[in-house]
Amino acid sequence: MIEDLLFRFREHLRMLGRSPATVKAYAGHAKEFLLATGITDAKKVTTPMIESWITGLWDYRNDRDKPYSNATICIKIRSVKRFFEFLEKTNVIFIDPAQFIKEPKKTTPIKPALTPGEARRILDQPNLSTLTGIRDRTVLEVLYATGIRLNELCSLTIYDADLQGGVLRINKGKGSKDRVVPLGKHAVKFLREYIAKVRPRFSQKNRTSRYLFMDYLCSPVSKAVVSIMIRKCRKAAKIKKQVTAHTFRHSFATALVKNGADVRAVQKMLGHSDLKTTQGYIRSLGLDMKKEHRKSHPRERDKENIRSSGPRIKRIKGSYERRSL
Template identity: 75%
Template sequence: MVKNLLFRFREHLKVTGRSPSTVNAYAMHTSGFFDVMEIRDVKKVTTPVIESWIAGLRDSKSAKGKPYSDATIQIKIRSIKRFFEFLERTNVIFINPTEFIKEPQNKIRIKPVLTFEEMKRILDQPNLSTITGIRDRTILEVFYTTGIRLNELCSLTIYDADLQGGVLRINKGKGARDRVVPLGKHAVKFLREYISKVRPRFAQKNRTCRSLFMGSLGKPVSKAVVAFMILKNRKAAKIKKQVTAHTFRHTFATVLVKNGADIRAVQKMLGHVDIRTTQVYIRSLGLDIKKEHRKTHPREKDKENIANPRIKGIMDHHER
């Protein structure tokens, strides 16, 4: 029974767009749970059973002989929760034993965010008198204006950049999810220059290549090349912070949130399935949400308050 349900669970995860690594991890940890607890009937799993399993995780060790990390325990618990949520939705069970089981929360680590001045210094580093410099500046501008992931940038094709419409299509992003993200005017300007004058020269050695960003040998630019390029320009800009492609992504999201962008719009641009992932950016900023509410909500700005003579008179009457 469990084996058949695990197969259906895997198929469900695939259909909902989960990445292959997530599908495999959820299935593996769920199967491991049933093996450890020696249960072959999902209806015999109760909340106390799961709680005892979680307690055992904290005393267990990995194959390398080390205690499970908080992150490993979190993904194991999350796998079980998603499995039983699936069973409940498909009416295999009527009571979800994981309903009140909470996942351990990750400690919020403040990731590096570049200031406007730091970002500008990095953007200004590539030598625009060379074709490689123009390509590198274009890549940096695209990272900063879209917040896309490193592997998404390296997977772009020449058909994905709509310069007329000012958008970039991300095909099969993380979890095989497609989306469209806006392109800023600076990114459009450099992309137009790169596509019309630079890329054709790279493509002379490989005219069948459809990748948007190419190297001098006519091959698609690799993640390693882009990562090294960012490192080189970070050092040239004399910036002490660690800067990676993800730093551009985090800076992009942070700037939008800090300037009042709707969190769900940011979620769509980043390609997050779960809004909670996007909310990490708010928490990492340390924003006082109540303070922001008082500053931005129109009713909080309304000067009409209890000091209004008419309202005060009504209140005084009631007090008497």
């Protein structure tokens, strides 16, 4: 019965358009909860059982004495909550035992963004005298110019790059959402070179492949290959901070907002459903907020003398005291 419920739960998540990774994670964590509590009948689950399981999550230590991170605990609790919400909606249970269970407040560390200089140093690392080097430089340019996710990049097809219009179409991104993002002149230049001179060489053995970024085996470039390439370029550029494909996404958002882009426009380009997610990408700009406020707010730019225009507290206080006597 439990396996049947988990199967239906996975199908329910797919119907909602959740990504394969989300479906796998939610169903996996729900199954983990059921195995940990030894429950074979979902109707017998109670709120204290769930609370006891959550306590165990906080107390957990692996072989290296390392606990679960706050983010891991959040996703485990969220998975169980969604599972029992589904059971209640489908009348498998009458009362949701996880209804009043709250997720812990998620603490998201500020992600390190690349400065324009650091990004340029990494972009300059691929060897442009080789086919692979041109492909890798094009991948880096697209990552930095669009803020695209790594799995979205690896899924791009030759038809998604509109070089004439200077935009990139991202079909069925996270949450099965489509969007269009500007490419920028540098990404367009390298894409044009790559598509004209490099990709035909990679696709010689498989002319029917429509993937944009390919390797010598005519296969779509993998996430592992891109990640290793970025790591090598980071080391060659002597950048000490950790750099991944997601770092380019964060750097993209940070640079746009810092240079005056509207946050909601950045939200659309990143493909975020919630503006709070976008704001999490740019929290590192908090140190500049006072400076931006002084520079941008009309009252801060007012030339009026602050001391002479301030309220005369003594005069007000005195008149008040006379009236009250």
